[in-house]
Amino acid sequence: MSRTEPDLLYSEEEEALRAAVRDLLTDHCDPAGVIARAESDTPHDRALWKSLAEAMGLAGLLVPEELGGQGASHREVAVVLEELGRSVAPVPYLASAVVATEALLECGDRELLGRLASGRTVGVLAVGLHLAPGDALPAVxxxxxxxxxxxxxxxxxxxxxxxxxxxxxxxxxxxxxxxxxxxxxxxxxxxxxxxxxxxxxxxxxxxxxTEPAVRRALRSAAGLLTSEQLGLADWALTETVRYLKERKQFNRPVGGFQALKHRLAQLWLEVVSLRAAARAAADALTTGEDTDLTVAVAQSYAGPVAVHAAEEALQLHGGIGMTWEHPVHLCLKRAKADSIAHGTSGAHRAAVAGLVDLQAP
CATH class of the missing domain: 2.40.110.10 (Butyryl-CoA Dehydrogenase, subunit A, domain 2)
Incomplete structure (x- = not known):
């Protein structure tokens, strides 16, 4: 049987979803507000979660319509996570709408799925964020x-x-x-x-x-986390290019200097490749074709790219990039944390080697 080629392009519906989520985040998740909330005792933005989960129905994207959800696919969830990554939004979307929901879908618990799909209940799988698909689970x-x-x-x-x-x-x-x-x-x-x-x-x-439910949940988490990392990297690149066009030295834009052009060009290539990997992972989770391998490949690449993009953004913003007031530090911290979430890039490379029977020299 021949394998269907993955569709890496965004559909019109996915682009419309992106626009709606971005508009909401622009209005209700500004960088200054996220920074202020991060310093407080209540880092989660309950009002934003209510708007995303209840008003827009995004908490139930993966839940079938007959159980109170939207009956969408992992591709739509990936688009939402891209936008949440761009804003470093302090909401438990990955934990509840992806990880906990996938575990419940495997278990077939209709009552809890309906609660999570409504957005009025937040579910969390009680495992460490560092665990990768296939890792041994601590159990109580x-x-x-x-x-x-x-x-x-x-x-x-x-x-x-x-x-x-x-x-x-x-x-x-x-x-x-x-x-x-x-x-x-x-x-x-x-x-x-x-x-x-x-x-x-x-x-x-x-x-x-536990085993099939957690395996499914962590595989989806690892695959869709790449879309969040893509959003982080894309924001870092876009903001850095914008700043370097405005910042001037010797009466010319800093972005016109050849050394910086080369760094930005290299970063652009990495982000474009990350987009392909993230879209492939979302499509594989949707279709069920070569899912384990595609997710492992995407995660082995995503972490280093997101961290590199955030580091370049911080350095190329100069002095202002080092300040607490500029949001680039939020991006860098999330990228660093994501790089060890649901398995490091090294762990996923090892998984790729095992899946394709590539023996170490």
Missing amino acids: RLEDGRLHGEVTGVADAAAADVLLVPAQDGGLYAVEADAVTVTPQTSLDLTRPLATVTLTGAEGRRLGD
Whole structure:
């Protein structure tokens, strides 16, 4: 059977979705507001989440219509994540609308899926943000029907209404957030805070088997994270080009100097290649063709490119780029954090080698 060629172009519907999300973020997620929120005790923007998830229905893109969702595909979710990445939006979209939703789709839990699709409930899979698809999972103990244990490095746990907790009996359990203790951890990216989740005799409802649910969730997370990284890199490149056109030295735009042109040209090539990789990953998740390999290839490339783009943006903005007031530091911190989220580029390169049976020399 011949393989269908992936469609890397954006459809008219996807471009319309992008425009709507960008307009909302332009109005309600300005850099100054994100910086101020990152310094506060409430980094998550609940009002923005309500607009995205409830008003626009974006929390339920992956959920079938008969369960209260939009019945869309991973391609539409990828477009949303590109825009959220451009704004470094402090909302738990990846955690709830992708990771937790994918785990619930595998388990087939209609009640929780409907709650998450509505946007009124935020779900978080209680595993460390660093875990890649296929990694061994830490699991809490199940004693006398109650859950005991601790999970560290859980992203957006502070925003969760319900947590999906893997247990040692091989089951995945739904636990209400008020039944656990969430302790904030110091994290580089303050817009996606990490926390330790502690369970001391918490009651949970068994949803299904852990292994297939978490494998599906983390694979989708890794694949769609590349779209967020694409949004970060594209914003960094665009803003840097704009600044270098305006900034003048010796009575000419700084961007006219050949050395800077070469750096920008190299960065442009990397971002264009990242767009192809991210679109391929989203398409593979949608079609189910060569998904593991395509996701691993995309993630092995995305992290270094996003970090490089953010570093170049900071350096080429000169002195202003080093200030707290300029949003480039938000981009750099998110890019750095994303580079180890759901597997490092090295881990994904190792996965690629295993998938294509490429032995080390």
